[in-house]
Amino acid sequence: MGNYVGKSMKRVEDPRFIQGQGKYVANLKIYGMTHAAIKRSPYPHAKINSINTAAAEALEGVIAVFTGKDLVEGGVNPIPCGFTPPDIKLPPHHALAIDRVRHVGDGVAVVIAETAYIAHDALDLIEVDYEPLPAVVDAKAAAQAGAPQVHDEVPNNVSFTWAIGDEAAVNAALAAADHVVELDLINQRLIPNAMEPRAAVAQWDSAMEQMTVWTSSQNPHTIRLLLSAFTLGIPEHKLRVISPDVGGGFGSKIFHYAEEVIVPWAARKIGRPVKWVATRSESHSTDAHGRDHVTHCKLGMSKDGIFQALHIENYANMGAYLSLFAPMIPTALYHTLMAGLYKTPVIYGVTYGTMTNTTPVDAYRGAGRPEASYVLERLIDIASRDLNMDPIELRRKNFIQPDEFPYQTPVALLYDSGNYDAVFDKAVEMADYSAMRAEQATARADGRLVGVGVSGCIEASGAGPSAVVVSLGAAIGLYESGAIRVHPTGKVTVLTGAHSHGQGHETSLAQIVGDELGIPVSDIEVIHGDTERLPYGVGTYASRSMAVGGGALVMSAQKIRDKITRIAAHQLEAAVEDMVYDRATGTVHVKGAPDKSKAFGEIAFAVTLANNLPAGMEPALEETSYFDPPNFTFPNSAHIAKVEVDKDSGEVTLLDYVAVDDVGNIINPLLVEGQIVGGVAQGVGQALWEHGAYDANGQLLSGTFMDYAMPRADGFPNIRVGRTVTPSPSNPLGVKGAGEMGTIAGTVTVVNAVMDALAPLGVRHLDMPLTAEKIKAAIAAANGGGN
């Protein structure tokens, strides 16, 4: 064990954040900077007959007003989609709508003004003549005959159909099964709500013909690539994209957004810097939403509970346009996870990606994997009730066993490692599961509705092997860069292509490099989020930064150690193979002669002097590596929740929550615990409260925090976190992703708990969010319609 890895270190970035010293895009001020505001459609679907900008342009302080037509005429290309399965129908996605708006919040014009207040005043002066059209909202209804058509290019609103598995074999196995659990369920739409709203600033340097874009993104290099090769066509070497401090993303800041196109285009057009910061209401209607599936699923099993086949038919709502990775989420990140922790021999799944008059949907914390776990773990929960079997016992009967790894599932993935019984043993022990069941029995005897919910989830994190993700349809490989620059005094700059927007990479990556080189973390600065300062980077999502970004840094550290060792051997006149690099102290000594040694800082300075280096050695101590992992990592979990439902009102109280996760080796337990606890809160948010709701006509009903219910601390007991450790063989650190498991498991665990509470009433399934009213109605129905 090193000096740092495995230790709970406080985040080095926190002092600046908690003192209001973070530097976010919205804090940026540039001389001559102007402000943009976007006129947005109040209609879910309408033809634009005309746009009159004259009055807005005449307002004092307004510099310019541009429409979608101006952008196209100015050379702006549509926003691309980066995951394109075969036969996908790709409707054009313009940064500003041209002749039709397709969701509430769709942009139609941009005002550039001297102040943000003037820009917003001018919005009210733009006259748009809309001709409302019928709208479609529901993922499945969109694909039915006669539904309003969202795009001429997408017949029947079905953009793509994606299937995996042998359907005939699955149907045969289901027909032969002793018992089949069949379920219709809805995984409702969520709105991500990062604490920092999206923002963009752009500055055009006409002398150098250089564009700088600051954007609150999780992956600035990807945005630069897309701005250069697709939307704006500015050469990549003349384009710098900076994502400074970013206040949360949860996936919603991965994608290339319209404002990232509009703001730099306008900055160049008017010759002044432009800033745009989303209002919270704009965030609700324009940040890519999450989930939104309508699913029919069947799980077949023998009478003693051995799973035999799984069949999934899924409609996934893509919204009005295909966001950057949207088609990947309900396909390659969803059906491939349907094996769960279990040895189900045959699995078939199909997803229809449908276009609707709603905000585009894309990756949101977990991205496909929470939806997959929800399907599977709900089915198993119902199965345990049907078979009158304890839900943990039923799961254990079907687990992939520790000696069966690597395990090839019937849905493409090769699981790396795991010991699921051990994870459950730990959760059962922490929860005191049998006592929980005994308390439940007592409560039930008293007429109280107490429920215990269980789930066992898995995810494929740390994307990914580029060959695999590209073969599945991704437009770019998912490796990561990591560079280490050693300065003459022995201080170190670490450059990572991963991006920290709440994860604490400035701490955890420094811990890794500190141990790899044997130097204090206080001597290490981690730099991220600036395309000009870093080698090419892929970015942070899919719980990949430690597994992939950390892996790249381990590779670079190895190269640095090797070079230091060669220099030390040269200076100490010893053979390289006789040298020992002591990673506890950052010194290199001759084997058996610890006094014949060189310290890290001495070598760093010697490299700079370059007067005593091995012949032909380049005088630099700087290494860059790219890590492309051989496989995903497969973190897994056992979560147990206890709830009570109030019989009178239907309100749910979460009484206890135990989260045991196997995320492989751990760099910083404090940060991992934070990820798990925050993730669980987000997952429970979906189970009980959150809903991105539209009315049947396409109006967004949860357009502000007055109507979109976020999870809050007072809705939770202390979440008790435990862990088991099964290292991953897929990366040098043995780590697995830790960022999403809480969310993946949190949702279904609590839904299972509430359904367990309602089980004595014969309630089989309710769709989320489990509002008090919905539960009360189920209780009343079970009691014959009375109260």
Add this chain to the structure above:
Amino acid sequence: MYPPKFDYLRADSAANALELLAANPDAKVMAGGHSLIPAMNLRLADPGTIIDIGRVADFKDFSANGGIVGIGSGITHAMIAASSDVPAALSEAAGLIGDPQVRNRGTIGGNIAHADPASDLPTVLVALGAAISTVSSSGSRMIQAGDFFVDLFETALMDGELVAEITMDQDGANTGSAYAKLSNPASRYAMVGAAARVTVEGGVFTAVSVAVGGLTPKAQAAPSVNAALVGKAATADNIAAAAAAVQNDLGDDVMGDIHASADYRRQMATVFVKRALTKATERAG
């Protein structure tokens, strides 16, 4: 968030506030600003001129003498929540408003003048039989809480009239009060709020006053519940039976939204009146 342009005037006394209001009859009066500013930010309100009375010392008096408590209109929710002089139902309700930032800024006067049907305090003030004193250029007057709330966002205040003070009886001997609410999971405003004050002597209810809000266009007294309980023994069964009588007092205008339908809220009125009565009865003991 970018409100439309407005002029800002700050009053330094009650008299000055009335002068400013007389000179700017279309101005909107602001204390904590926690209802007005969000509406302006969403451009749902465009008052042109704001008169800020948030620093007027005349409105910040607090007194508790002879069983009567007087709360200046500029007193914040946080101060009320922390007070042991005010009836328990009032401090309980004030502590459930918004979050600490809102409670530190928002005032009782601003709250009731806004008359949001989903607000907590109007319900409590009706149940407690509070009196609302006002000032205007033509003098001062006193309005009973039950008469003060007229309709959705509508009060008995006349143009140029400001809330000065709210007075009410403290919870006396053998008397307890309580507030229970079903919160909107997003906004935490009341979807159903119920306030009750009871006096129990010799195990029998001798005085009962209940009001509900959140589901009706204005805070609503529940005389049917009061009548059903006075003279009855303080038992759980009697409370449950009396709580159901609230259905007679709800009227036809029960409101619903995506979080809770009108039907469900109606059912919950009984449940939350029962909870408020139960807690108030415990406190009376």
